[in-house]
Amino acid sequence: RIVHITKTWFNLARKQTYIFTDGDDDELNRTTDGHLINTHCGAGNGREHLGCKMGTEYEAYLASGKKWWCRFDDDNYVNPPRLLELIKRFNWTKDVYIGKLSVPGFSTxxxxxxxxYRFAHGGAGCCISRPLAWKMKPWCGREAIVKTQMEASMNDDCALGFIITALLGVDITLTDLFHSHHENLAVLDPNTFPKQVSLCWSNDNKVDLKNLKTKSKVFDIKEDPSRFYSVHCLAYPKTDFCK
Incomplete structure (x- = not known):
């Protein structure tokens, strides 16, 4: 998955994008200009492992001094210029939580x-303003978020939403520009992809490019199973591998 990212959208935001993983990879670290962070949380998919990774992302964000924390999973194609357009609509000095729901709400x-509480589905991505991120600190550090998850019986993306919407009382700002595998990606109009912020994929749920109205380069499914290369060429046709 990471190869598709480093060859496409990562190059549009190299200075701002960091990749969090659970091991060392010297080649990937060179490719990303030293932006690989080994969380040392372990390779498991349990709440403790994933929460530890989320908490590590959170602490790295606070240390960065940046205005926004926007996080995406490795099955997301992200369009950084469109993401920038989106967050510029909001005042970063206020408490802002941007994302897309997978279900209307939960109780715990x-x-x-x-x-x-409500939460932005992690598979679609979310953005959190800096003042709000600071307010989350009692429940969201590397160890604190795991504690929150265990005590409230929830996964890491749920925990973010729980902290924000229930404990801090800040509602989620919804957007239709983020897309996760919880929706049928094949029904999305491919001609709108350059306007989207994020597009997810899985082996049995991915975007369909058959109805494109442009002559954009479309790669064979075996060469481009995620469709990231093809989507990138649609949005940025001047990219070398798209010509």
Whole structure:
């Protein structure tokens, strides 16, 4: 998956993009100009491992001094210029949480109290403004978010939404420009892809490029199983491998 990212959208935001993983990879670290971060959280997919990784991302963001924390999974194609256009619509000095729901909402018990909350699905990505990120600190550090997850019985992306919408009382700002594998990606109009911020993929759920109205280069499915190369050529046809 990471090869498709480093050959496409990563190059549009090399200075701002960091890749968090669970091992060392000298070649990938060189390719990304030293932007590979080994979380040392372990390779498991349990709540403890994934929460540790999320907490590591969070702490790295706070240390960066940047205005926005925008995070995406490795099955996302991201369009950085469109992402920038989106977040510029909002005042980063305010508490802002941008994303897309997978389900309307959840309820959970935490410290003996029942809470309703909403969360931005991790498979589509989300953005959090800096003031809001700082307010999340009691529940969201590398160790703290795992503790929050365990006590509230939820996954890492749920925990972000729980902290923000339930504990801090900040509602999610919804956008239709983020897309996860929880929706049928094949029904999306491929001619709108250059306007989207993120597009997810999986082996059994991916975008369909058959109805393109342009002469953009479309790669064979075996060469481009994620469709990232083809989507990138649609949005940025002057890229070398698209000519």
């Amino acid at each position: 018990s935490y410290h003996g109290k029942q809470y309703n």
